[in-house]
Structure formats: structure tokens, C-alpha cells
Amino acid sequence: MNKTVLITGASSGIGLEFSKIFARKGYNLVLVSQNKENLEKAKSIISMENSKVQIVTIAQNLATPSAPKVIFDYTKQNSINIDILVNNAGIQVYGNFCDVDIEDTINLMYINMFAMTKLTRLYVDGMIKRGEGKILNIASTGAFQPCPLNSAYCASKAFVLHLSEGIGEELKGTGVTVTTLCPGATRTNFAKRANIEGIKIFKGKLLDASRVAEIGYKALMKGKSVVITGFSNKLVAESVRFIPRSIVTKLGMNMMKE
Template structure:
């Protein structure tokens, strides 16, 4: 087992933080399984990584909004004899707008991807990690996880779930040599922010970070065995403020920051789909 590749399974790997996480893990010698909907982007990223880092890369195109997709991914890994050393749950999407007017179907799909798929993949792959006593899970949450988010209500709630789940699994797994880390980025330059039109939200103007920087800090924290990683001093201060200020004040601030230009139609963005 000592010579077995450290396979890292990354969902939502075709762009943004997911693609940068793939580059960071590859640079540190991890073999990669790249999973997302956009097969062509995954293939291009895989070729780039193999060229620059020489690690094995497998591409698995599937849509994790499909309730059966996590099981399909686990079976694909088993069929290829791949035992996951690290799972990176990055795939997700957000919608900005009022809860009562955003499309019902897309809000439920957001829960399917941001919550259900994350939970399913953790449950499918964590037992093998515990049995082998190595590896772990890096779940991409958000600084949104630390407070309610009017005008992005479901997105904030899903990230709060990811943070809570990750912290609980961290405590359950750490004594058996397995790390579970929640990466909580704040404002990040990525396709997500551009597509979602959140460049109009004042919440994303101060302290913006590059996706590459967020990925590097996230992997550093995961490899150090940390439960929660919040990249950037501005984001850390914001999370701390959400913890100690009265919740009524925090949610009003979040709502004001996320309101943006209410005359613009709501837009959807995927985190590395």
C-alpha cells in the first residue's frame, strides 16, 4: 500500500477553485480523478496537468445534480481499481435573488448538489479511508456558512450544512488517521462570481482572492490536519464577526451586501461544473 498512488477525487474540477485545487494536488504528487459535467474542459485540464506534473489523471464526466451520480462515481472508481485517498467536494452552485421568486426547481437542485451529493460522496468514500487509516476529505464550504444570507438564502444554508457536516466528521475520523477539512473561501476571482453576476454585490469587493491562492491555502490546511480553513485575513475577521455579533445584526448586514442591483435578473453559477 505504500506505493499505491494517492488518488484525489475532485468534483466540480473543470474551472475555478476546483481546477486550481487539481493543480495544487498534482504539484504535490497526488494522482487525480477529475469529475464534472463538462468533459472537454476536464480533458484539457487533465492533459495540462499530466504535461506539467506527470501524475496519473482520470476524467469522469457526470452531473452530480442527478441523485444517482454519487453512486455512479463510486462504482466507476471501483471498476477502475481506484481507492480514494482524498475526496474533494467542490461541485456546487449558487443563485442570487429573493427566495420567494427564484425558480423552485433550481433551488431544490441546489440542495441536491450542494448538500445531497456532498453527503453521499462522504458516506460512500469515507469508510474505505477509515479502514486504511489514511487520507481524508476536503469539503469546499464558504464564509457564507457562518451566517444567514438574505437574497442568497438557500446557498448560504447549504454551505452552513457543509461546514457543520465537515466539523462533525472531523471529530469522528481524526482518531483513525483521517482528516476532514472545511475550506471556507470568501470573495474569490472565479467563473462562479462572474456568471452569478455577484460582481455587483458589495460583499465581494473587499479582500478578493485568486482561486489559485484559495486552493493553495486550502490544501495546506488539509495536509496540516485542520478542521476549518478560512483563507485571507479579511475573510477570517468576517467569520469571527459573524460569531460574536448579534445574529439580527449579522443577517441584516449580509442581506444588505447581497442585495446588489435588484433590477438585474437573478443568475446562476456553478462552482467548477
């Protein structure tokens, strides 16, 4: 019987590319996203090339506190065991913290942090009982340093990284692994939706979403703890620890300016 993967933020970008990879590998899919129409389009695209794969779509806004439990209850009621959980959903809020609508920042925290945490907690028990399972949490190279004009986003991704590393160590010996994927700026519609296409960090050479997903998939299958996409991204992330914090924030401000 095919194993099943649940992917949040699955209707576009890196999430859609993950969906395609897992479908090609023969996994059944539970695809979660806020937009039902986009989910159905994603399902249609994947089904055309992978007719034997079963695909379930769940339209939920992860900024809603009850959404993770709604998703979990649906899979439980329909006897769908989740073998792999991919917490990919995330949003960006750009600008000075004091200028951004506080509700936008709170929504970011719910989607990037709270939903990921709750879904992980809800599904990990079943994985432990079965003695196997994999969790992939999507952080960012922004998780390695504070970044002005992007403060809440980078802080939320630092939370993802640190939580994932911590529980990954706790789960050793259970058969369950936790992998954190830390992409740099990637060629998707993410920047357009966040209205940050004009900032410096998106002006360089970017990896395609398909390549980022491929790197993440391979790391997940190998049970790696943390993977950073791209050599230059690795270099920046690793070098931050050797630079005075006051300089790190200045460099971050420069990178995030238009």
C-alpha cells in the same frame, strides 16, 4: 505507488487549482465535473506539466441523485482507491427566495449538500479500513451567518461546515481527517456564472483561486478542522457570533445588494 485524489468541480476555478497542486505533488487524479469538454481541457493543461501523473475524468452532473454512486462504482470497478476526497463542486442561486425557480434551489441543494454527503459516506469506509485518508469539504464564509438574497447558498454551506466538523470529531483515532475550507469571495468565473458580479461583496479585494487552493491544501495536509481564507474574512466570520441576529441579517442584505 502514487496516491489518488478525487476532486469534484475540477474543471475550473478553485477545483482546477486544487488539481494543479495535487498533480505537482505527484498525486494521481480523478477529476469530476459536469462538462466533459472542459474536463478534457483541464486534463490537457495538467498533463502538459505533469506527464507522469495519471488522470481519469468522469463527467457527471452532481445535481442528479444517482451521480455520486456512479462515480463511486466507476472507481471501484477500476480498482482506484481514493486516498483524498475533495468535495469542491458547488453552485450559487442569487435573489429573493420567493422569486427564484424552486428547481434551481433544489439543484443547489443536491450539488452543495447531498452529493457532498453521499460521496463522503461512500469513500470514508475505504479510508477507515486502510487506516488513513483525508477529506476536504468546501464551505464558505457564508456558512457562518444567514444571508438574504443568498439564503439557500449560505444555508447549504452551513450544512457543509457543521457536518464536516461533526464527522471529523467522530473519525478521530481512525487515521482519517476532515477539513473544511471556508473561502470568501474569490476571483473566479463563479460569480459570472451565478450572475452576481455586480454585488458589493465582489467589489472589494479578492483572493485568487490559486491562493485559496494553496491555503486549503496546506490546511488539509496538516489535518486542520476549519480554515477561513483571508484576514478580513476571518474577522467577519468570527465577529458574527457577538452581533444580534437581527443586525446580522441586515448586514448580510447590505453586502449582497448590487
